[in-house]
Amino acid sequence: MKEDFLHYVWQHQYFDRTDLATDDGQPLTILRPGFRHTDAGPDFPNARLQLGEVEWNGSVEIHLKASDWYRHLHQQDPKYDQVILHVVHTADKPVYRTDGSVIPVLALGSRLPAGLLASYERLLDQPNGHPLPCAPLLGQVSELTRTLMLDRALLERVEQKADALAVLYEGLGQDWEATAWHALAAAFGFKKNTEPLSRLAKVLPLGILRRHRHDLRQLTALMFGQAGFLAEHPDTAHDLYIRDLQQEFAFLQHKYNLVGTGLALHDWNFLRLRPANFPTVRLAQLVGLLHARPSLFDALLSAADVPALEHFFTVSVPEYWRSHYRPGKPGKVPALGRSSMHLLITNVVVPLRVAYARHVGNTDLVEATVALLEQLPAEQNHITELYDSLGFQHRTAADSQALLALHRGYCTPRRCLHCTIGSRLVQPNLVSR
Template sequence: MKEDFLHYVWQHQYFDKADLRTQQGEEITVLRPGYRNADAGPDFLNARLQIGEVEWNGAVEIHLRASDWLRHQHQTDPKYDQVILHVVYTADQDIVRTNGSLIPALALAPRIALSLVHTYLNLVDTGATATLPCAALLPRVPIITRTMMVERALLERVEQKADDVAALHEQLGQDWEATAYHVVAAGFGFKKNSEPLARLAKALPLAVVRRHRHEERQLEALLFGQAGFLADAALLAEDEYLRKLAQEYEFLRHKYQLAPAALAVHEWNFLRLRPANFPTVRLAQLVAVLHARPVLFNALLTAADIRTLEQFFLAPVPVYWRQHYRPAKPGKVPALGRSSLHLLIANVVVPLRVAHARYVGQPELIETAVALLEHLPAEHNYLTEPYELLGFEHRSAADSQGLLSLNRAYCVPRRCLRCSIGSQILQQNLVLG
């Protein structure tokens, strides 16, 4: 059992309250259980309880064992002096505040239905290979509950990505064009190379990129040089194009006093990627967009439909990278595919628009931004497939993004108690039990 189960039980008051008493024998009436505290300090704040003849307002702290109070070092922290009730599964010892006064304790072990405990344990202790810990119990859950949970998970995912964009915007001096540059660059890394491309954007300032956007060769030299792909002397010796590109890069690097090759080749991920997804291919596609689109942010913000956004990211790459997957390694390279275009819209455009809508205080634009996902086809992969097999609706990218968020934020870490589906199963257990 984990402590979050007791949090859930206390928050929803899912325990037998008949003749409720502290370990010291004083009668307890719960007038208000309090509100979950997401910051440091006691677990529930602003609780209102009647203990004996006295009505108390304060905090409630929750542990599996009363002695966990000492293990967590609360006995030396004045923040916990506001605790008016120590709710535990097992009361194995008395606990006092920093001034020596006894904290009333309530032991829940004999008051929680065993059927509720067993259902909870069946959820969280499901084998790690099970995608949905609730799969066997899912038929009990109404379709509307599943749908609403997927929508909630979608919004949480979008909000988290928008939070990241907002933080980046703040770091960049509230410059939306620079923010768009960084977000687009990271987006072209997709899943495997997002972090190296984000670092590349930091190593190659937008001010430098702007000066050379009109010269594709110079832009190509700057990005590939800073990415570390023009540092192999053997490759340069056998490939004249790369050798000239490296010479151009060295000139520009000295001109702008850039640190040499901000990344090394080994920092890029090629393993288990199809050649069309190699970082060198994605880097060439980024060069194409930066060269063809003189303004990033306003174009991404005002594009009226999916087709316009697709065209924004579809720009002709430098000729060399249409014929090479890697430096000096010939091969015909396909153009950016529709699935990749849609991922860029989902992971770049939508979060960027949501972050901007929040910044300018126009919440109606958030709904418009998220609605873009409903016009994109669903993304089918090994993470979404189990949910489809269990009857979850999956018709658009909005559903895909919601299912991915449900999987990563709730199912994998077994946060069933924070999930509406898991909560519904436990509530039904109370009724059926």
């Protein structure tokens, strides 16, 4: 048994509540069990109980054994002085607040329905190699339950991404344009080069790029120079275009005191990448975007639908980079594909707009933005294929994002009792009230 099981039992009050009493014999009435809390501090704050003739307001703490209170060092933490009830499976030891006062204990070991515990153990007893603990039992869960959980998982995933961008926004001096630039730059790395592109955005301030946005030659020199791709190399010794960029970057590097702040060639990943996804190709696409779009954030915010956003990402790159994958290495280079655009919309545009909408309190914009995911085709990968095989709906990017969130946030870490599907499978049909 895990502690999560007792959290679930207490949250839903799935135990025999007949003649409730604490371990020392005080009659107990649960007026409000409190609200589940996952950050530091007691598990269920805002609880309301009646112990004997006295009503108490405070927090409830959950442990498998009462002695876990000491193992977790709660006796040294004043935050736990607000605990008014210690709910445990086994009351093996009295516990005290920091002032020495005893904390009432409720032991649930003898009050758990046998069917509930059996359902819980059956769910979690699947072999570790099994992709989903609930897979053999999914036939017992209604389509509505699945849909509700996927809707919740989707919103959680979007919120988490929006939270990260809100932190970035604060770190960039509350500048939405800079936030859009940093988020786009990192996303153009498409995982393999996300980290170096994120670093490039930090060592090449947007303010400098804005001053040279209208001059494609200077903009290209700044981007490729700070990225380390204009260093001397035998492949470009006689390449007039690269030699010209080197000279321009040398001037700009000294002008803006950028010497020693850029990246090096070894910071970039080319291994096992198709040439169309080389970081040099992505840099050229970013140059084209900065040159063509004077205001990144406003354009992303005002785009009404997916076609408008696809238009935003449809820009020309400098001519040289249409025929070179790397400096001095010719080859026909395709433009940014629609599938890449859709990933950028999913991973940057949607969370960026949601972060802004929350900042200004515009709930309509949140809903309209999340709805963009329903206009995008579904992603196909090994995770979505797994859930496809189990009968989960998978038609749009909204479905894909929900399935990824479900897999990473609940199925992989075995957080079954936090999931509506797992909770339904464990839920008893009849519990004594």
